[in-house]
Structure formats: structure tokens, C-alpha cells
Amino acid sequence: MLPALNLELIRTFLTVLKEGGFKAGAERLNKTPAAISMQIKRLEEQLNQRLLERSNKGIVLTAAGEVLKEKGERLLSLNYEILGDMRHEELSGRLSFGAPTDYAPTLLKKIMPIFVVEFPKVDPKIILEPSRNLRRRVQSGALDMAIVAREPNTDEGDHLWTEEVAWYGNASDLVGGLNIGVLGVDCILRDRALEMIKAVQSPYTISLESASVASLFEGVEAGFCQAFLPVSVAESELRSSALNSTETMKLEFALIFGKRFEKLDTSDLTARIKRALE
Template sequence: MTLKHIKIFVTVYQEESITRAAEKLRMTQPATSLAIRELEEYYHTKLFERSGRGIRVTSAGSQLYPNAVRLLSLYDEMDAEMKNWDTSGRLRIGSSISIGSCILPQLISRFTKEYPELDLYVNVDSSDVIEQNVLENHLDFALIEGSVHSEKLKASVFLDDELVPVCSRFHPLAGAENVELDSLKNEHFLMREPHSGTRQLADSSFALKNFQIRPTWESTSTAALINAVSIGLGISILPKRMLEKQLRMHQIGSFTIRDMDLKRHYSLIYHENKFVSPTMERFFEMLTELRND
């Protein structure tokens, strides 16, 4: 058994397909299948079973996977260390969509000026996808909003934020304070997708008041929602940091809801087994500096 066998197994597990794994690894399908058979012979157990035209992981395969991912992670860290990763290696950073839109670009700009030789990879997606990528070592660390769902992740707050109810500047609610929740029952809600941190906080906060949001629009694009709100297609609940320009220029209106707490935190997350390199530590320091600005 070699590390190559482990890498092939992890890729097949993640792709749920010998064919797709072979394409991703730039190997032939027979060579990929052979590696899996050799691994199964080594452990004297089946790791995958054929299911129709695809494959299905066995309980033994499910048990092997987290240890295999951890082993590859340790190898990657060793390899990076030997290649002088602190100044010229690769750093993989994840971010939720809200943070990736309004905070991360400035951070990356500052960071690349300090480490011009460092190869940076940035992945912006919904919080749940980013969290899973950190767990599977596709990302070194990430910045997300909302709650962390795995005990294997370390999390620390680096910035405070809040959500703001917004509407068209011509809407009767524009500028209103302490709006009763019941008065929103007939409004069209334009919301982020269900698994985003923004949507999860909005849904949970409204649910505490026995109010269920039933969106007429859902989008991964905050900009699309802001545009829809501005022309009067409905109301939305969006991050304050992403609305500063539009509110300042009176392109949209805002209002407050009685007894509704929409405050939240932005968090830094990384795997509990992750070795924190000097470059990662420097990025973490920049997050602290951002909080103190």
C-alpha cells in the first residue's frame, strides 16, 4: 500500500465514481480500478460495491475515509514544509459569499503584498459547502457566517455584523421602526439560498417569533436580491456590511422589526488537526487588526 493508493481511494470516495475519479487524477479507468482492488486485497475487505452503473461505499470504506483524509493532510503539510511553504508555498482560503463579497478582497490584497511569492487559492461558496471543504482538507481555513456544525472544527469570532430588513425606497415600510411581524405576512420575501449563513440566521430568528419565511425568490447572489428589492419586487433580510453603499445613496430603504435580534458574528474556522503555519498565523493577525479598525 502506498500514499498513491490512499489518494486514489479518497478521490473515488468523493467522486462516487471510478470514471470521474480517473479523470480527475488523470489516470486510466483500469489503473484506478486496479489500485482500489490492491487496497481491498491489502485490507482483506471490500471498500466499494457496484450499484447499478455506479458504485456504493461499504461500511469498511466509510470507516477508512476520515483516516485516509487525515493521512493525506499530514503528508501535504509535510510536503509544504519541506518546500518552504511559509513564503513560497500554497495557501487555500475559503469564504462564505457575504464575506467573500465585502471583506475578503481587501484582506487578500493586503496579504499578497506581504507574500508576493505565495500561491493563493480562494474558494467562495455557501457556508455549509465551505465548512465541508475545510473538513475534507480542500481548504486550509475559511471565513464564514453562522454556526459551525462539526466538532472537528476550531472556530473563533473575528468580526461582528447584523442583518437588516430592506425594501424599495418607495415602499410604505421604508424608514419605519418597530414594525410588527404580523404586518409582513403578505410581503414577498426575496432571500438567500437555504444553506447560506444569512438565510439560516433569518429563518431561525423569525422562527423564534413563530413566523415562517416563505420566499418568492431565492438566490446565491446578494447583488441580484438588492436589485430586485430596489425595483419593488419584495423585501429582504441582508447583511448590513453589504448594504452600506445602497443605503447611503438611498437606492433602497430599510426598516426595523419589533423585538427582532438579527446580530451575528463572522468566524474563522480550521480543522482541529490542522498545523497552523506562519503564513496562516499572519492572516489570522490581519483578522484581529480588522476587528480593531
């Protein structure tokens, strides 16, 4: 009897192809490159075929790899379809999901595959807005669920991750006052930045208002302003010395649910999203 193919090995193979290499595939699967290489080797041994060739330009599929790519995708798709059919209470239909604008590239890359792979019956609609807007949409029923930044001293929703926020940049005006950049939208980061600036009791000018964290960081890089930024998007050498560089804030992100989930257990869905984000 011929052995059954290992779906996890096929998933690893397809992920390496999608991400364009062993290192990127390892990051996507939260494994080491060595572990990914070992899984590909095991798959090649089982098939008795070379699937990938490495070159200076990256990875190249062999003829056998081309066959496995096409049929492996169909095999995994059927696997997910069967799982979906067996989960009688699984999510299905249109699902509106919100995420903070500034984290959209990372979140979409990691979360969209969850809907495609684990919830094949779901037709997701994604809304990207500041957290406070998303929270109001969930409360009104316009959104089914959303990732939001928690308000200070609250424990709303299911915790996903914690982000450190700190001051960056050293820009000042001609008379030594602080040149400050802040978000121009209603959000926690704007509130906290303004509170901290006023507490320093130094002259300051808001020289940049932006709708995005990315633009604030560009202002800091250009030496135009100082800004209160998530550590994950900034560079440590730009930490502020004009303001108290030790002054930081812990920004917590959580998954919140609307009326559609009032009578449902959301722990499994939260766990899946949390694993993807890790």
C-alpha cells in the first residue's frame, strides 16, 4: 500500500513558494529555516523527487515541484473544505472585520490566510480605521468583530498583544522649543502624546499632524519633529533625548466582538488569530 502524503509537509512546501524562500517561509510558519529545510527534505524523500533548486535568485521549482504545487494546492483546498463541512457551527457567510489602519500591512498578511484556510465558508469584508472608529462600528452592529487598541485602564475584549510606545526624535525650533508631530485622528496615541508634552512644561509647537504613524516616523527621520511612536515601527537610535527618553507606554490590543457573537464561544477564534499574529 502506498503511504499517505503528509499535509503539513505540503503546506510547508507551498508556504516556502508563496513567501519566496526558506527564511521567509520559516518566519511565516514560526519555525527555524533549518526545520523548514528538514521538512522539505522529508517530503522529497517520500516522493523520491527533487522539488526545489536553490540559486542566487532564490528558489526554482523542478518539474516534479510544478506538479506538486498544482495538485498540492488542490489537496489542501479539499482538506479545508472537508474540515469546514464537518464543523456544523463554523462561521459562514459575510463577515465584517475591522483592524487599525497603521497595522494593516502586517495584520492583513497574517490574518487573511486564517479566513481563506480555516474558514472557507466565510466571505470577509475588511474595514481599516482608527480603533475608536472601529469600536463604535462594533457597538452599533456595523462590524462583526475588530482588533482595537484598548483604552487606558480597561480590559475589554480578548487580549492579543502588547506594544511599547516611546518618544523619538530631537527636533526643536529656532528658539529651542520642541517641534512635535502628533496623529491628527482621534486616538489613544494622540491623547497620550499631548498629555505628556504638557506635563513636561516646555515650549512646544505642533509642526506635523498626520493620519498615519508611518508619516510621523518619516517626519522624525527627516529631523522635522519628535513623535510618540510604537517601538515596532521606529529605530532605537532615534529615541528622544529632548523629552524623557525613558517615558514609555504599554499599548494593548484586543479582539472585540459584536452582536453576531453574543451567544457564541469566541475563545477558539481568538486563539487562532493570536497564533497567526505570533
